[in-house]
Amino acid sequence: MLAEVQLLGKDTAALAGARLWALSDDEVTDCLRAAHRLEQAAAVLQAQLVRQACSRGLPAAHGARTPGGWLRELLRLDPQPARELVEQATALDRHPVVEQAALDGVVDLRQAVVISEILDAVPADLTALAADAGVDPSGVETAELLERAGHTMIDLAGRLPAFQLRRIGERILTHVAPHLADQADAAALARQEARAHQRRGFTLSLPVDGMVRVSGVLGAEDAATLSAALHPLCRPIPGDDRAPRQRRADALIDVCRLALRTGELPYDGGQPPQLAVTVAYDPLTRALGVATADTGERLGPATARRLACDAQILPIVLGGDGQILDAGRSRRTATGILRRALHVRDGGCAFPDCDRPPRWTDAHHITAWTAGGGTDLDNLVLLCRHHHRLIHHPTGGWQIRPGSDHQPDFLPPPHIDAQQHARRNLYHHRQ
Template sequence: MTRCCSVPEEAPAPTSLSDEELLATLRDSEVARRRLYAAQLRTLAEIDARGLAQARGYGGAGALVRELFTLSPVRARRLLAHARAVADQVSPSGAPVSALLPETARALADGRLGEDQVEAIHSAMATLPTTVSEDDRACAERILCEAALSSEPRIVARLGREIQARLYPDGTAPSEPELAQPKRWLVLRQHTSGELSGSFSLDAETASLFTTLLSPLTAPSSDERGPLGRTRQQRQGDAFAEILRLAAHSPRTPHEAGEPVTLLVSTRLTDLRNSTGHGLVDGHLELPASQIRRLACDAKAAPVVLGSRGEILDIGRASRTVPRHLRRALIHRDGGCTFPGCDRKAKWCHAHHVRSWADGGPTALDNLALLCGNHHRLVHHTEWEVRMINGRPWFIPPAHHDPDREPLRNTLHTHRVRGLGTTADETRRPRCA
């Protein structure tokens, strides 16, 4: 009997769809693809359990799918590893055995996770020491799976390394060369133009510190139109300059991130509240009022408020909008940028007023959230919203991102701050009102 593949009903042409329908179609197709991948893994796991590949002369199920679908060896091994990790098994005695990664399996079957996220979770779990208890393994998988729902795979992989370090803090003993006097050198060349160039060499420990500082600042930046045209070398130069500014302002306590700049802002009160028009900063730099609102979130500001005919209504006294003690509390609570999926650390972040300072929002812990520069601009200039729910910032995506506008939050820093003992209540997703 000849087996025929069913032909799905032809979808409408993309050119005939509205903007909202195009976005919905893209989301639906991705969810369907992920669910099909889950079904494929269950099928492959059953083939593996029955030994069908060996019965037909193959070395294993991986070799079977490699030939059937002309896959690379790496892709075939990955497919089989995922199947064994997320599919329920049957023991030799016939007893059912739950999947090794049950949380991941459920999220994949629901279409909430994709293949790359599954790979990041599986790889991170595979590196955990065998001495880790089952309870800690289950907790680690839950944390990784929750992070994968709103984070790129590289963020999940980094979180996996942090979990491994927390569960296995001693690591391996250093070798004799590592215990010797570190060899470091720096050669600088001053140019007549004032520019500086040079070369350097760092020992492994210092190199690790340096790359850790560089890493969160070298990710490609983007705006609403797409990635900004900065090469990797240019991004590394920008990151190095940022580290120097941080060191110059905070020689002893890096978590303070320097003193916020003092701004003399001249703008009309109505423009400031409505994010319209322009204002002068320090008497000469003209900026849009919407940008002044963002700068006012985490700066020392001396406002000069003008009336409708330009008359001075009030000259404010310079004051820090986020005092040092309050910023410390904010760092302790948030741990870093609170935007979903962002791994920027607290010392690189601004303090954002959830209810705008220009609209009378208080400078209080329950009205502040840490945001990196990119996501601070995103929140101020797009349809993303921030709401404080149970004392913590949650983010409401635009309708084109999620039609249901389900609140999201960044769980990466939550677990960094609180460890593996974070309760389910702290990460439970609320419903929008």
């Protein structure tokens, strides 16, 4: 078998290097379908091999704590694909009919896993469910209904992708046993909610090229709560060129920043939760260097300058060998009465026509604090996180200056307005 699999891999690699430009349109389409079929058959074979390895105890024999960990080491897989491979092998093992459908090319592997999970969600004792529903239980056979449900889902897989199959499968009994559907739904939802609560999770990957992958799963109730919190912050605003996914990412950070500002989070290490950033400062050039977050990740000088706008500054003098010679007193750049005055004056983010309220804003120094700018009302302006980043971006081109009435004026870059006429936020009510 090994020789045949190796030969198949060699032939497939050779085909992948073939000249595809000579194919007709119909041949491209047909070859794509055939390649997908080949991929799915290979995936089922892989799942079967994983199941066989687990049944023999190979992961433990190789010192792995979990089958997923063993696959990560053996196949050089990332954690998520390794977990998915184990889940696929387990799902197919429970329902041979579904596995055979995958081998026959009737369903692909994702559809097969979904169908298996749907069948697993059918109550184990439909006879008792029928009795509770006031239906004569003598005509209810769980095994027969499961078989009908499986064949129904396999038939539907010829028309629907996996995500739509899952939605239909939530009410599969309406197709095969409508007289039990309502009771089965209630029981299935209770099990689903308990399972979702148990499986909930949230992970942050190690940084790669300055990016951290955020992933996780939430129950339906928790997801609805998250959506309710993010939705008001995800609306497009005039001149906002962010993609929806970028707005959602920014909204999540805004919610976290608001939580940090409330002062109601539990203390961490004897202090309120906070983002700590260490940054080198050159007193001769009054310039900030590369910063380091308390997670150990490095941040660029532009990010350090933006964070310093509305942060607690703790000056520390280091000797040549890095020893601390002096630690000054920390101070907040805009708090108390000054922060309240900014709320009253700006009414929220002062960037032209932004609708973010004061609680979602930072206090930005018009003339940077590191450049000698004062922490006073005329040198401060409220900006939401998105527009704060825009102002600090080296190619953003926007400038801010105090007007004659001490209100902040925004000067757009020449590519937006060649005359660079001053603009103000007309959305917020001015006191």
